[in-house]
Amino acid sequence: MALSKNRIKYIHSLELKKNRKTEKVFLAEGPKLVGDLLGHFPCRFLAATPEWLSQYSQLPVEEISEVSAEDLSRASLLKTPQQVLAIFEQPEYETDASVINHSLCLALDDVQDPGNLGTIIRLADWFGIEHIFCSPNTVDVYNPKTIQATMGGIARVKLHYTPLPDLIRSLTDIPVYGTFLDGKNMYAQQLSSNGLIVMGNEGNGIGKEVEQLINRKLYIPNYPAERETSESLNVAIATAVVCAEFRRQAASL
Amino acid sequence: MALSKNRIKYIHSLELKKNRKTEKVFLAEGPKLVGDLLGHFPCRFLAATPEWLSQYSQLPVEEISEVSAEDLSRASLLKTPQQVLAIFEQPEYETDASVINHSLCLALDDVQDPGNLGTIIRLADWFGIEHIFCSPNTVDVYNPKTIQATMGGIARVKLHYTPLPDLIRSLTDIPVYGTFLDGKNMYAQQLSSNGLIVMGNEGNGIGKEVEQLINRKLYIPNYPAERETSESLNVAIATAVVCAEFRRQAASL
Numbered sequence: 001m002a003l004s005k006n007r008i009k010y011i012h013s014l015e016l017k018k019n020r021k022t023e024k025v026f027l028a029e030g031p032k033l034v035g036d037l038l039g040h041f042p043c044r045f046l047a048a049t050p051e052w053l054s055q056y057s058q059l060p061v062e063e064i065s066e067v068s069a070e071d072l073s074r075a076s077l078l079k080t081p082q083q084v085l086a087i088f089e090q091p092e093y094e095t096d097a098s099v100i101n102h103s104l105c106l107a108l109d110d111v112q113d114p115g116n117l118g119t120i121i122r123l124a125d126w127f128g129i130e131h132i133f134c135s136p137n138t139v140d141v142y143n144p145k146t147i148q149a150t151m152g153g154i155a156r157v158k159l160h161y162t163p164l165p166d167l168i169r170s171l172t173d174i175p176v177y178g179t180f181l182d183g184k185n186m187y188a189q190q191l192s193s194n195g196l197i198v199m200g201n202e203g204n205g206i207g208k209e210v211e212q213l214i215n216r217k218l219y220i221p222n223y224p225a226e227r228e229t230s231e232s233l234n235v236a237i238a239t240a241v242v243c244a245e246f247r248r249q250a251a252s253l
Numbered sequence: 254m255a256l257s258k259n260r261i262k263y264i265h266s267l268e269l270k271k272n273r274k275t276e277k278v279f280l281a282e283g284p285k286l287v288g289d290l291l292g293h294f295p296c297r298f299l300a301a302t303p304e305w306l307s308q309y310s311q312l313p314v315e316e317i318s319e320v321s322a323e324d325l326s327r328a329s330l331l332k333t334p335q336q337v338l339a340i341f342e343q344p345e346y347e348t349d350a351s352v353i354n355h356s357l358c359l360a361l362d363d364v365q366d367p368g369n370l371g372t373i374i375r376l377a378d379w380f381g382i383e384h385i386f387c388s389p390n391t392v393d394v395y396n397p398k399t400i401q402a403t404m405g406g407i408a409r410v411k412l413h414y415t416p417l418p419d420l421i422r423s424l425t426d427i428p429v430y431g432t433f434l435d436g437k438n439m440y441a442q443q444l445s446s447n448g449l450i451v452m453g454n455e456g457n458g459i460g461k462e463v464e465q466l467i468n469r470k471l472y473i474p475n476y477p478a479e480r481e482t483s484e485s486l487n488v489a490i491a492t493a494v495v496c497a498e499f500r501r502q503a504a505s506l
Contacts, residue, residue, distance in 0.1 A: 115368065125484045128476040153484060187501050223381040223500040231378045231406060237493045240486075244494045245501075247476040248440050 002071050003047060011075045011085070017140045024090045026142035030082040036152030041088040047072060048084035061086070077144050090142060095160040097170050099131050100196050104246060107133040107164055109210050110201040111235055114139050118149020119236040120199070125153035127243040133196070134161045135207075168196065168213040176214050178206050179238055183217035191246045199239050218242065256300060256324050264328045264338070270393045277343045279395035283335040289405030294341040300325060301337035314339070330397050343395060348413040350423050352384050353449050357499060360386040360417055362463050363454040364488055367392050371402020372489040373452070378406035380496040386449070387414045388460075421449065421466040429467050431459050432491055436470035439498055446503045452492050471495065 013019040014027045025044060028034050031052060037043075038060060047065040049072060073081040099105060106129055111117050117139050124132060139146065141159045150157075168176055175195035179186075198214060200206035206214070220233065220241050233241070266272040267280045278297060281287050284305060290296075296314040302322055306312075326334040352358060359382055364370050370392050377385060392399065394412045403410075421429055428448035432439075451467060453459035459467070473486065473494050486494070 119487050119490060122484065123486060123490050126475045126486050128480065149487075151485065151487075156484075187505070220497070221500070221504060222379045223504065225504065227381065231375065231409075232404065233379050233493075234372050234375060234402075234404075234489075236487075236490065237372060237376050240490045240493050241497045244473070244497065247474070248498075251474060251476065251478065252440070 003065060003067055003075050007065075008075045011087070012077070014087070015077060015144060017143070020090070020140070020142045025087050026090055026147055027077065027085065027087055027144050028147050029076060029078055029085040029144075030148070031084055033148065033150075033152055034084045034086045036155050037086070037088055040155040041091060044087045044089060046084065046086040047075060052083040078148070091158075093158045093160060095133075095162055097167055100171060100174055100194065102194055103131070104129055104192070104194055104243075105131045105133060105196050106239065106243075107135075107167070107196050107198040107210075108138050109135050109164055109198055109206050110137045110204075111199065112139050112202055113235075114143040114145035115149050116202065116234070116236045117141060117143075118146040118151075118153075120239050121146070121150040121157050121159070122153040123236070123240045123243060124157045125150075127247050129243065130157060132157060132159050133164065133167055134159055135164050135210075136161055164198070165209050165213060168198075168210065171196070175216050177216045177218055177242075178211065178214040179220055179242060180206075180211075180217045181219065183219035185221050186218040186242065186245055187221065189216070189218065191249045193246075193250045197239075197242055197246070199235055199242075202235055256318060256320055256328050260318075261328045264340070265330070267340070268330060268397060270396070273343070273393070273395045278340050279343055279400055280330070280338065280340055280397050281400050282329060282331055282338040282397075283401070284337055286401065286403075286405055287337045287339045289408050290339070290341055293408040294344060297340045297342060299337065299339040300328060305336040331401070344411075346411045346413060348386075348415055350420055353424060353427055353447065355447055356384070357382055357445070357447055357496075358384040358386060358449050359492065359496075360388075360420070360449050360451040360463075361391050362388050362417055362451055362459050363390045363457075364452065365392050365455055366488075367396040367398035368402050369455065369487070369489045370394060370396075371399040371404075371406075373492050374399070374403040374410050374412070375406040376489070376493045376496060377410045378403075380500050382496065383410060385410060385412050386417065386420055387412055388417050388463075389414055417451070418462050418466060421451075421463065424449070428469050430469045430471055430495075431464065431467040432473055432495060433459075433464075433470045434472065436472035438474050439471040439495065440474065442469070442471065444499045444502045446499075450492075450495060450499070452488055452495075455488055 043061040045063045046061045178198040298316045299314045300318040431451040
């Protein structure tokens, strides 16, 4: 059965945040990603090639469309369409800041690039970080590029969009970390197994208001240390290097 | 002076590797990146807004075109064009494997995503890694997306495209590292300040032939370690976490 023009139009409309928000859905593509998400989020619609569908006897999906590879490529947002695409319902999570008391969490202050956000979700999953608090201006987690870049991490990591200054002010005696050029060498600090690690916008870093609320300023050493450099690290890269060090210290206790 | 149709066509033609190769040039855009590269590579052509040009009394550029922001946006490959674009000559580096004897280098086995390659060059710059050896099928460093993602790192990090098995076989008594799920916890290893760190393709990892030549298999621990996971790390993220650990150990000696 071919996909109707209206269906393809609907799928493409999910590139825009306002449509995803109205419909409360998001799009995911590819066998690995769709396979990972099927057990986690209700699936409204799934279109796949006969080959992909033949692997499953039963699928928890409201509506299934068997399509040709050609038809799938008309609907797909990927450069190289991959056997299956699916529309899932957006989950609704309760935002409870108390998780920061007993676990390590991330906060993102206006991260703008969808790929960066997806990559951060994927690495949070690797490092066992279950909650990410995002400023309201952070890119939408349901952006298709973000979802693809999570590689399934979105099934396990929960995102909460909330004003970061209010969130941080609500915490009592909790370490709030951020990386700064004038921070302390993170390898020389004893890092905690709870609290918040704040990462900033790609161009502007952490905003002034949030910066004032950070009580542990860290620095990721470059190498060799005495070198004059103009360089910096991509926000997802910096997040990974910081999270790896928190977890290295926690595992070696 | 407006950009001619032919000029715009020429600029756009540089999206394709074969045209970049024939012309031996590459494109870079934005004040930070172009500013960083001007001192490092001969510049054949530069188009910029009057505001950008007014900062400079003299520019080492063969041909300069003062253009409106509107004109620039017609030539630009970026979603948000940024004041200046420039065409630089590709440098030619001699490939000398002996640098691996006395410094830490990276090898990339078929990394495919231009953004990943650019991000790896940027982090190599941060961690003082000057040479990256790429398999011939690795994405072209002069892809405009790669150049943009290096954020200027391309001015300091040298890339060499060469068959990796031959390169590794030419080394004697040199540590050759790679990350594998069955490798040894990298935090429990003494890591060297010279040698080669091999990173693999996004989907398939390190190829079989190269894998057999790796003499130090490493593992990046996830957290908590006992967790059953289906996740993995993006190749640029894994490269960063590994390089950071090599440099942490080197700095603490």
